[in-house]
Amino acid sequence: MKAFKYTAVLGLLATILLAGFLLAAFVSDDPAPPEDAWAYIAPTAAPTDHSALLSGPFESGPAVTAACLDCHEEAGQEMLRSVHFTWESDPVMLPGRDAPVTIGKKNQLNNYCIGAAGNWKRCATCHAGYDWNSTDYDFSNPENVDCLVCHADTGAYGKGEYGNPAEGVELAAAAQSVGRPTRANCGSCHFNGGGGNAVKHGDLDGSLTFPAADVDVHMGGLDFQCVDCHRTEDHQIGGHMISVSATDENEIACTDCHDSAVHDDARLNSHVDTVACQTCHIPQGAVREATKMTWDWSTAGQDLPEDTHTYLKIKGSFVYEDNFVPTYAWFNGNADRYILGDTITPGETTYINRPLGSIDDQAARIWPFKVHEAIQPYDAGYNYLLVPNTAGPGGYWTEFDWHQAFESNQENSGLAYSGAYGFAPTVMYWTLSHMVAPKEQALQCNDCHGEGTRLDWQALGYHGDPMEWGGRSRTVSGGAEE
């Protein structure tokens, strides 16, 4: 009897299972629940309360660093290799050059405040180190590293001249507040590049400290911190910027978290080999604060009405723009770079940097850029761009004398001054990767295709709108593959 009961129960179970399975097969068709963006972010350790560990008092910044290094023994050496401290890249080969060069804020120039050399009083305010005041600065002393600028509460710490702690900072309180870097830590320098809020990047400004979701979906909508994407190990911070990094190493990509075939529409997915995510998802730059689009140094030194956004005697005249439409260009992750001492043709635009890639380059995609145009000083005798002494002693910002500014900076910059200067047009490209708009604001087909005007197809190398003329596999000669 027992054996029979067993069979019957088994039969019943099997029957129910069969019916249940069939039902479940149809019911479980539902799409997976929305994925938690945070699932892609490496979890961070709970912050350690340092208030009991660093009682102070501390006499100087380096004293704080020494205290940090007592426990974090490796951190000092790690930071000595970080570009945040070295301000200089490893040697790289640039196209058309015989020898490798290093690129960094330390030894090159841009077309904003031009160059740090000789201007450490102001420039080094954003150096992750203390008291950089000459070319003899000791880049091998770990105690010169400023731990606090990245790790202290920005309400308790700030930097002043030569990168030293600002007047009135209580170092003990600052040290006790340390933790994982926040948007405010990174933003204290990166939001203020170029000498003020929103000036430089076009996609980084103070609106990102506590951003709304429509400013940046990651930092606003999801409350991401910078270091959630700029993953950091051993103080080597992920990510690079075309202005100081000429190679495609250490890249952060959207596809680190997102599937490249993330769109429902196959036609959108077919764009991802050709179009950077940023191109559609960052439809405008500078969505909140206007950013500097042009800077004309040649008008500096005049007693004109001053306004931070139009004219300053020490800097010249500017044009700011918000919600600007980016410039689009092919970019394969590598860039060309003007290297200090390169000769220029004064009447022509000099590219301080230029994204590399073209329609023929399968690694290149169409990227959005902020293009900053400037008119900046060059040596009329040697035909190279000059780095003036602006913020240093006897610099242009106090004396308004260009000759003195160039002469006094010859040693610091390594650029001999012939005694004659002029102003030359320059251009600099800045990739846009932040201020990612909510998907509802992403570009649509018609923004570029059809009557859309965002992209100049022929300038990009297409025969015409690829919607009608075919994509680049059709355009590139010899590229018959789809």
Next chain:
Amino acid sequence: MKKNKQTHPPLFYAILALLLLILPAVLVDGGRVWAQEEAPDAATATGSPMHPDFPLLDAAGEHVLAGDRAVSTMTTCGGCHDTTFIASHSFHADVGLSDFGAPGSAGDGLPWDSSPGLFGKWDPLTYRYLSPEGDGRVDLSTPEWIQLFGARHVGGGPAVYSRGGQRLEELAPVTDSPETQYVDPDTGALGPWDWEASGTVEMNCFLCHTGQPNNEARRAALESGDFSWAATATLAGSGLVEAVDGEWRWNAAAFDAQGNVVAGHVEIQDATSANCGACHGLVETVGQEPLTADDLQSADAWRTRTTGQLYSPERLLNSTLNLQDKASLSRPWDIHAERALNCTDCHYSLNNPVYFQQPDAGEPEHLLFDPRRLALGDYVYRPLHEFAKGQSAQGTLAPELDNSLRRCESCHDVEAAHDWLPYRERHTAALSCETCHTPVLYAPAQASVDWTVLGSDGNPMESWRGMASDGVITGYEPALLARENGDGSTSLAPYNLIASWYWVYGEPARPVPLRDLRTAWLEDGAYAPEILDGFDVNGDGGLDEDELRIDTAAREAVVAGRLEGLGLEQPRIRGSVQPYSINHNVATGEWATKECRDCHGPASRVTRPTRLAGYAPGGVTPTLLGDASTQLHGELQVRQDGALYYQPQTAVEEASGLAPLYILGHDSVDMVDWAGLLIFVATVAGASAHAGLRYFAARRHRPQEEALRTVYMYGIYERLWHWLQTVVIFGLLFTGLIIHKPDRFGIFAFRYVVEAHNVLAAILLANAALSAFYHLASGEIQQFLPRPRGFFDRAFAQAKFYVQGIFRGERHPFAKTQQRKLNPLQQVTYFGLLNVLLPLQALTGILMWGAQRWPELTSSLGGLPFLAPLHTLVAWLLAAFIVMHVYLTTTGHTPAGNIRAMITGWDEVESVPQPGEVEGIS
């Protein structure tokens, strides 16, 4: 219409030959010319790169500079293109002229319609009536029609030719003809019209083929009667021509030595959406001035005003319009605009070889593509200006071209995108794509116009839907009407319904001319005293919106009296309902109607009422225009608040002859549900009463102690199929109940439940078929067959046992054995169940499911409105059977004995072993 035979000079042929040599190689409109090393400039919105320089010629073929004459498109463009062919093959030019006839001859429209097009078809929205020959009272004469309707007419057709086919300039000035007369707008007096002086309006190529046609100036020229200068005015602002002291002066500097137009003044291009939008409705393009609500309601934005359609790629949340919940509306106005499609991509020239479609008929079956088609050069010479069109409700013009455009399904694969949709074929057969994919129009659309009363500005009372009184655009859900498709099928499609009321007079009826209506209502710009007496309720000397309504016989008589006073006989109020098709403003699936319960529920989208007007003037219920290729699937009702509604209805037979709709989850026959419920409850009550009686009887009559023994009653397969069927039937009843009344079971996803119901039904059928095979093959089928001889005696004995013996503790009259498990009553019950109820349920179920696969079969057997209630009724009967069935299992030796037997197979039976039984070991 007179067809001019054009003769071409030899030079013309030389130019033409040259062009024909060059053009076919490179002319591109969507042409895919990949492999060229040196690609020509891509065609852009600003001018075709292929178009050669050209001079501007006057009607005589002389250069316009020669005598400061008006430009003639026919000669200018006719230098290369066959403009005579173009103008005579274009319903845009013809607008009904070639079908113009006596009033009422034009088809099923209004009895005073003279043609199916703008020239002759009366529209209650534009009101003015083109008078036919012989009407005593002229409303609009031909020249006035051009002045008024020329704004939305491209020229040619009735603006060049008379109704009899003569050129208008050549008409003899007949005094009583509306073709050569002109009604003085102030006095109403008829006077002659000088066609020689006004000239005619040639088909205006510039209007559609230049980037910035000056439509304002063109319209001004038309309104002022300078017909021949309308094309010239279209070029105003280009630098070619300017108005000096009311005269057009050509700018000689804009022409080169050869007389050609210097580049940069006017770019000839393919017609863009913006060109089409100038007459058809709002089209928004990149960089255009932001829209306002006034733009949406403008009479010029024809399709927008009548339907709320707006062709724009812009996302609604980026719109400058005051849209409700704008931030959540991330969809573009029209997905095709967003995907960079132009009007002409669907409404293409019918002989454009790029878009050319073989007619379906007459093609050999083995041929998929026929490469023999018009050469591009021939097309450019004679581009047919008949454009692919659909079949919109008010578009009665050129019916021979109906549905010549690519339909949704010619480009889209419906199956690939709708694999989630249960009953897909049924849905696609019953619904047009737009029904779900244009769920809401986010712009105001006209709801009614009441010409029976006039505002102090001489205009009618209008009402709008989709816009709140505070100006917030709320959008509206269009009404769903059955559309008669080109292939003979009907499907629900979205429409805006516009109700209109107006006075007509005389016999045969004519709409009261606006001039007379205004005279009846207004005197010197103010309301006539008689009108005020009749309408001014609050006595403030003016009439506000609440007072301006003819809602009493007295008020109707006041206006009718005034009209009669003007010599209009039998003035009376008529009303029309115009359905306006909605085919644009399409949304992707994300925004489409796809929640099952939007339709399959008590408040079904399909039956949602549409408010037509706040009241019905004169108590006149308007009638649907007869030529609208659609019919009302319901009735017009005046509700308690006095407002007039269109209430669609389903599941009812209609005189209209349209197949009635039956929507699962929305429709049900109440009587069936009540009857079914009654049977079910009665069964439960009966079983309970019987059980109660048994309980009390058992306390009085101890059942006789029997010698019981255990036998193997049910084989493993019998038990398996029984319990599988149990589970499935319970599942079917449950899912069926959800589908029947989805509003009561909100937590279940309708579409999964439908799927589950179908799957369960398939299991039931398979299980039934297998067990039928088992019973047949094993001979067990005999169990279920009642034996005819002495059946009634035995059945009676069994019945007597249930009503009597069981309470006395008697033995069952028929011993249960392996060979004879069922008593006679069971046999007859199962016989009925297995031969009637289950097959009936299976059949109705299959037919309901099959409504999508073999709709003809289903409808020939009564269709859903018959099958669905029957299916419901049988479901109730089955449910009642189960109650009875389960209850009767408790009538064995012990209440649970039979159930245990069906689980374990072993049953306890009385008396001596029967031959062949397997005896238990317990």
